Amino acid sequence: MRKYLAIVRGTYMIGMIYRLGFLFTIAGNVIYLGVAYYLWKSIFKNSETLRGLTFDQTFLYVGLGSAIFILLKTYTDWFMNSEIRDGSIAMYLVKPVDIGTYFLATSFGSLLMNITIVSIPTILLLLFVFKVKFIIGIGLLLFPISLLIAFFISFFLDYFVGLVCFYSESVWGLSTTKDIIVTLLSGGLIPLQFFPTALQNILHWLPFQAIYHTPLTMITQPDQSVDVFLQMIFIQLVWAVLLFMATRLFYIQAIKTVRVAGG
């Protein structure tokens, strides 16, 4: 465990060293929030609520969605792609570390980094510049837990794509497609309530909504009963476990191929 904590710490420090880059991320986020604000303002021009959401709820959903997007963007798949392509992955294979846990640790380090440098400013912006009002409810308490599970789900998806690199030398296209699918179908861009009902029903059975929609619902509609939230967290957990097992199996198969076919 301690060895992985050391890796988390190392990754966090790398983020600190390249802090300048985060200034641009924050600036970009401010612009995005501004655009989203006026876009949704005009959509809500003639009505108090749409699809059961008020403007405040929707903007909070979208604004926090962008914060979570930056938060969960830990580039595991890109990172693995370059490591596998230039063969540096061998340097991890000769260390007494589990490869999956190693990448989880680096991803978690980046997550902590993102929380410090990007997410906190975004929340402050939402509160004091855009004057978003939070609704108090039980959901707020469960939000951190839900977000943590969302991180795991997002990581496993990234890691899965990363493992594909063992077979295909470049996953640039796959990575980009995954990013778009995840952001769109998870509610990262548009609240899922605004999707057609038929599509919503399908999305309900996919893991993507567990990344953005679930934690965001806890923030934007926190005044529901505990049972509803617990059920949502349970579904998240199921996805996390399923994806964990899938990546494990895939890893065992991928590493076998590498060892037989050569790196």
Next chain:
Amino acid sequence: MDLDDIEHSFYNRQSLLFLFYFLGKIMSLIHIENLSKHFSILNRREGLGGAFRDLFSGDYRTVKAVDGISFDIDAGEIVGYIGPNGAGKSTTIKMMTGILKPSGGTIEVNGITPYANRIRQAQIMGVVFGQRTQLWWDLPVIESFKILKEIYKVDQKTFDEHMGLFNDLVDLKKLYTQQVRTLSLGQRMLCDITASFLHNPQVVFLDEPTIGLDISVKAKMRSVIKELNQVRNTTIILTTHDLGDVEALCQRIIIIDKGSVLYDGDIKKVNSLFGAYRTLKLQIDGYNDSTLQTLQDAFTQKFGPEHGIAIAATEEFWTDVTIDQARTPLADVLNFIMTTFTVSDVRIVEISMENVVRKVYDGALK
């Protein structure tokens, strides 16, 4: 405890010691027997159309990267594992480090099979691949050492001791706060080598540790490796293209080519191959087709038929004269050439790895 017990435990210890001694004799640290690694490689066709057809191609050929090698390496040895490019060196190293699974044969390092126990194996070995780094590129040097300390579960006291030793050897302290990516190649390699010894491994694999380094850094590197081997009794497997490394460090060398062991034994015997041989590169004025023959005749006339000088034209206008110094001293040959021919340029080079391998093929060690 009565006398009987004491006597009893004494005998026990004696027999245990004997057992260990005996096991040490028969069990070497690294045991490789009939090891092979075959890759199937897709036969790729030319051009864009070929690339398309390759997508559905099942046309594989087998490449025998390592083909039935066997050797044993004892604890504390420094073994030079050499051979020309593509001989199978790296593939063997990758099997010894547990990255690759052999296609056949057995391999054991300290009694464990590397590929089946990758993590356990990793704990007892250190690896340096000259072309890569195990340090964290973006972080200051000391942070990489701290991370490795945790990864290998090295306790603080041992860690401080080791860092002290490294500091004495390579003056590491002044690099501590520097980012790894800003280090020079030589500094980075020194850090990489010291890092690979951090957890006091039983065996360290050094794959081309001196590649791209200048003479003075090479010398430093060699003395560090030698020192660490002596202080810690660490077994070292060194692959290199630089015969100087082998000469300076190894008592034993294993030469492989095309996946098979060509020579395994004392370096002294091989030393005569590259130690005694020197190649003179000459640029002779008025070079023409008959120059080689003229030289050959002149040497025979001057030094007798057993002169041990081989002549070959390698590049345009350059003539290689390889001299076996055991038979004819280099100085004599050089003198003779300078007085007999008009030479516009001379270079003296040590014999190359490819030439050593060629000589072994030609039966020089038989």
